Amino acid sequence: MSTPKHVFWESSQKTLEKTGYRIIQKLGTGNYSKVYLIKKSNDTEFACKIIKKKFAGTDFIEKFLPREINIIAIINHPNIVRVYKILESEDTIYMIMDYCRNGDLLEYIKDQGCITEEKAKYHFKQIVDAVSYLHELDIAHRDLKCENIFLMCNNQIKLGDFGFARFCTDSFGRKVLSETFCGSAAYAAPEILKGIAYNPKMYDIWALGCILYIMITATMPFNDTNLKSMVQAQLNRSIFTVTLLWPEHSLQLKNLLISLLEPDLDQRLTIKEVKQHRWLEKENSILK
Structure with a gap:
């Protein structure tokens, strides 16, 4: 019997909180990811994209995601969203990045x-x-x-x-x-x-x-x-x-x-x- 999706997301939120971030609100939802507004202990705001490997598919995990991680690790430009930290567990990836308050x-x-x-x-x-x-x-x-x-x-x-x-x-x-x-x-x-x-x-x-x-x-x-x-x-x-x-x-x-x-x-x-x-x-x- 498979674990319900909401259990995966709740577990991810708890993991994020254990690393020192407070979840403020959900900003968006995709097929295999969710984006949250989070705060560090000093009240600095970030966006966190949580990617569930289980839902993302093999092609994404083995091909596209490694490319994305390699690229965001080397880019630094004032007009590009900065990714500050990437956390990874066995089934989840957390990307902590700039919070763009005014939307897209x-x-x-x-x-x-x-x-x-x-x-x-x-x-x-x-x-x-x-x-x-x-x-x-x-x-x-x-x-x-x-x-x-x-x-x-x-x-x-x-x-x-x-x-x-x-x-x-x-x-x-x-x-x-x-x-x-x-x-x-x-x-x-x-x-x-x-x-x-x-x-x-x-x-x-x-x-x-x-x-x-x-x-x-x-x-x-x-x-x-x-x-x-x-x-x-x-x-x-x-x-x-x-x-x-x-x-x-x-x-x-x-x-x-x-x-x-x-x-x-x-x-x-x-x-x-x-x-x-x-x-x-x-x-x-x-x-x-």
Whole structure:
């Protein structure tokens, strides 16, 4: 007879409390994990992601989780959620990390609506800085989306959730293509939806385009209810036509969006080119 799930979670909470943390409240629930707001004895707040190996599946435990742990152990950037400690028992993993009090970008957009161009620029630059840092380390996130971008105080952005992240080179420094379908279909580049091996860094670039589009419009750039039609719209560059209907937005913004959501990999921008794009070159101090 299997042990009920609630017994596993109660045991995990007790283990966390024994290590000196107080559980304040539950922040979220996934298929095989839960996230809690916790406090240390000095009242410092953290988020703790509790992963139950029993519920996560072999592929996750043997493939994705070791990659995630290896990656979060070496990254340190002001616009990336910091993981301070990883505790592991026979059946449970605890990740103690930054608590992002203001929620994620998707929640913000759902509540506030589309973001002004100047504010979007300020936020997007921080996201680009985080992705640039990762790409310089030959790391691709592979799950960039508004739900994984978190808001801190003072309009600081932090990128989180490295469950699908991977290194883009092998032990000999050779580039490695990805074959795993990662992330959400709504943010997927056409090469992924076509099921071919893909450059994971260029997938991140496409996803950046989706994020920027959502920030500006509070809508998705492509309808993912029919993936065949979605791929066709991507290949037809339907975004170009859509942006023509935006008289209130700058030509530089439209150019950047079109260059990010470019189906031809040879024409899609690299992260270095994104950082140097004219739309981002002017310092935005409005929100500082």
